[in-house]
Amino acid sequence: MTMDRDFRGMMTSIEKHQLQRVIEHLQELGYRTVGPQVRDGAIVYDDIASIEQLPTGQIDIQDGGTYRLQTDIEAGWFDYVVGPHSLKNYLFPPREPIQQLTLNANGWHAETPDLTEPPVAVFGLRACDLHALAIQDRVFLEGPYVDPQYKARRERLVIVAVHCRRAAATCFCHSMSTGPAVSGGFDLVLTELDDHFTVEAGTEVGAEVIEHLSHTPCTPAEIERSRQVSLDLLQEMQSRTPEGDSPRPRQLETDGIRDVLMQNLDHARWDDVAQRCLACANCTMVCPTCFCSTVGEVTDLTVEHVTRERTWASCFTGDHSYTASGVVRPSIKSQYRQWLTHKLATWIDQFGSSGCVGCGRCITWCPVGIDLTEEVAAIRGEGT
Amino acid sequence: MSATSAPSVDRLNPWQPHAARIVSVMPEVRGIATYELELELPEVREKYRFAPGQFNMLYLPGFGEAAISISSSPDTTGTLLHTVRAVGNVTTALAKKQAGDQILLRGPFGSSWPLDQCRGQDLVIACGGLGLPPLRPLIYEVLRRRSDYGRVSLLYGARTPQDLLFTGEYAAWRQGDIDVDVTVDLGDEQWAGPIGVVPTLFERLQLASERTWVLTCGPEIMMRFVIQEALERGIPREQIYLSMERNMNCAVGLCGHCQLGPAFICKDGPVFRLDQMEPYLHREDL
Numbered sequence A: 001m002t003m004d005r006d007f008r009g010m011m012t013s014i015e016k017h018q019l020q021r022v023i024e025h026l027q028e029l030g031y032r033t034v035g036p037q038v039r040d041g042a043i044v045y046d047d048i049a050s051i052e053q054l055p056t057g058q059i060d061i062q063d064g065g066t067y068r069l070q071t072d073i074e075a076g077w078f079d080y081v082v083g084p085h086s087l088k089n090y091l092f093p094p095r096e097p098i099q100q101l102t103l104n105a106n107g108w109h110a111e112t113p114d115l116t117e118p119p120v121a122v123f124g125l126r127a128c129d130l131h132a133l134a135i136q137d138r139v140f141l142e143g144p145y146v147d148p149q150y151k152a153r154r155e156r157l158v159i160v161a162v163h164c165r166r167a168a169a170t171c172f173c174h175s176m177s178t179g180p181a182v183s184g185g186f187d188l189v190l191t192e193l194d195d196h197f198t199v200e201a202g203t204e205v206g207a208e209v210i211e212h213l214s215h216t217p218c219t220p221a222e223i224e225r226s227r228q229v230s231l232d233l234l235q236e237m238q239s240r241t242p243e244g245d246s247p248r249p250r251q252l253e254t255d256g257i258r259d260v261l262m263q264n265l266d267h268a269r270w271d272d273v274a275q276r277c278l279a280c281a282n283c284t285m286v287c288p289t290c291f292c293s294t295v296g297e298v299t300d301l302t303v304e305h306v307t308r309e310r311t312w313a314s315c316f317t318g319d320h321s322y323t324a325s326g327v328v329r330p331s332i333k334s335q336y337r338q339w340l341t342h343k344l345a346t347w348i349d350q351f352g353s354s355g356c357v358g359c360g361r362c363i364t365w366c367p368v369g370i371d372l373t374e375e376v377a378a379i380r381g382e383g384t
Numbered sequence B: 001m002s003a004t005s006a007p008s009v010d011r012l013n014p015w016q017p018h019a020a021r022i023v024s025v026m027p028e029v030r031g032i033a034t035y036e037l038e039l040e041l042p043e044v045r046e047k048y049r050f051a052p053g054q055f056n057m058l059y060l061p062g063f064g065e066a067a068i069s070i071s072s073s074p075d076t077t078g079t080l081l082h083t084v085r086a087v088g089n090v091t092t093a094l095a096k097k098q099a100g101d102q103i104l105l106r107g108p109f110g111s112s113w114p115l116d117q118c119r120g121q122d123l124v125i126a127c128g129g130l131g132l133p134p135l136r137p138l139i140y141e142v143l144r145r146r147s148d149y150g151r152v153s154l155l156y157g158a159r160t161p162q163d164l165l166f167t168g169e170y171a172a173w174r175q176g177d178i179d180v181d182v183t184v185d186l187g188d189e190q191w192a193g194p195i196g197v198v199p200t201l202f203e204r205l206q207l208a209s210e211r212t213w214v215l216t217c218g219p220e221i222m223m224r225f226v227i228q229e230a231l232e233r234g235i236p237r238e239q240i241y242l243s244m245e246r247n248m249n250c251a252v253g254l255c256g257h258c259q260l261g262p263a264f265i266c267k268d269g270p271v272f273r274l275d276q277m278e279p280y281l282h283r284e285d286l
Helices: A018-028 A125-138 A148-156 A204-211 A220-238 A257-262 A267-277 A282-286 A332-351 A372-379 B043-046 B087-095 B133-144 B167-177 B198-202 B220-232 B274-281
Strands: A011-015 A032-039 A043-049 A060-061 A066-071 A094-102 A107-111 A120-125 A156-164 A189-192 A196-201 A293-299 A305-312 B018-027 B032-041 B053-059 B064-068 B079-086 B102-109 B122-128 B152-158 B178-184 B211-215 B241-244 B271-273
Touching: A011 A018, A011 A220, A011 B178, A018 A204, A032 B274, A043 A060, A043 B043, A107 B178, A107 B211, A125 A156, A125 A293, A125 A332, A125 B211, A156 B053, A189 A204, A196 A204, A196 A220, A196 A267, A204 A267, A220 B271, A257 A332, A257 A372, A332 A372, A332 B178, A372 B220, B032 B043, B032 B102, B043 B064, B043 B241, B053 B079, B053 B087, B053 B271, B079 B087, B079 B133, B079 B220, B122 B133, B122 B220, B133 B211, B167 B274, B178 B198, B178 B274, B211 B274, B220 B241, B271 B274
Parallel strands: A032 A120, A120 A156, A156 A189, B122 B152, B122 B211, B152 B178, B211 B241
Antiparallel strands: A011 A196, A032 A043, A060 A066, A094 A107, A094 A305, A189 A196, A293 A305, B018 B032, B018 B102, B032 B079, B053 B064, B053 B102, B241 B271
């Protein structure tokens, strides 16, 4: 959604249950509403019709290779951090047709399938998610070629974001300058205060939604309290230190990181991490910015109807780098090195920013708990 | 070298293929044939322009796509040539096609040889095996504007004399004032030419290094030694260009497969100036 006028500072206060009206109103406008909910012990995104589905009172305890939900009577509606899903699942789905071909008397007829799906409104996105979205926009929309499906979905997307009130031990948005405050790219952003939300609109759509709610302008004190939520969390993240048995809080030194990694392509640490990495590709699946894909052929038995289907791909597979002369990156060492150097170094050359937003998903969902912040520190010679 | 979209590719839908008719199939050497293609729709055909070094994605529905360089003259309108070795799923299926059959294609994609920048200069075109087809459009362009260039040498090699491509054209190229030096790894009774790898042919050249441009395409190991020979002879780095091969799935920099260092080989390459690739050329499995 483009920003037509400046809505900054226009903050209103709503009762928490008003969020139900937001869902309903967006549904009335034709949106498919998607939000966080508990499934199989994790918080995922899926269709949402009621605020009862939100993971209220749940927090997530995350560490390398660890994700546990915990009930916390102090917790609010959005005090979990991030789960395995991200916006990428909706704008760049794991599997989708990109061309339909039919063989007729004149030969093959190829066409792009029409997007018949309704526009999507997603609730509960965080600062890191919105930065990841901006990064994927640069990949799919801002190069010499545009991905038509991504573009069609992106233009109609509505985002109801949330300012984080807590960080998992795997979070390091403060290192990547991507959070914890939501700084832009939203239609609405919520701050959860004790018994109500303060809401800020970022677009006309967001402002229009607020107008349909029972709302009151925020008092200066409420605005101040709302702002303080992110500032307090940022300060907490910056001053976190390892203590006792609790998970080690993450941070990543980004200063000069491009050259540090590219000048250390032969570092012994790549062999070390290759001993631990299973090349399972989980990190690339949960990463909100990883965009690799493969287009394959799906045919019927007559081979007269062919669907070209795009599926997520991962640099942790051999066929990712297959050429007629062989596989370019056959070893786990070369695959991990490709992933990490792309994410943190060559991404900067390609798209002008890091490919990492500090969401920590790759750390949490790695079955052996490989932690990219630790790998970078080791390559920097900082020890771990 | 800049990544701009071609007029025959829809920037907003780079996946849309165009139908092309196989006009003829010319067997070249073992396992390699040249396919002459004509884009079926006149409006597509008229818009289609390519520069030497660019490639198309040839598409056989049900089999998939393969990135294949264009081996014809960019000055020829109407048909396109692709010289293809049957090696994978798609190219093996293509080898079963014949004149009159239809295939689909997208393109052209990628960067091209620096024909304008090296005008007035000497050229060394060094290629091995199937590295010659991506350079043949350049050879045709040089022949067409021969007086625009100084001394032009083609260094070409293949495994055996039976693997040499386009042998029927060497006489015409020589007649057009291109020195053609050919070598093979393994000779036979009839072979009277040099034996050895392509980089060894540099010994036969009298180079004015400051005005020589080297354009190379072939196996990476060959290109590395060609580059070494060129640098040892004092040819400036900015005058050495190479064409890289990686796995290309989308051809437009969106699928991620063809990355090497910061480059997407499909859209930033396949033709690179040496300094763009040099940090990454000598690394194993990068």
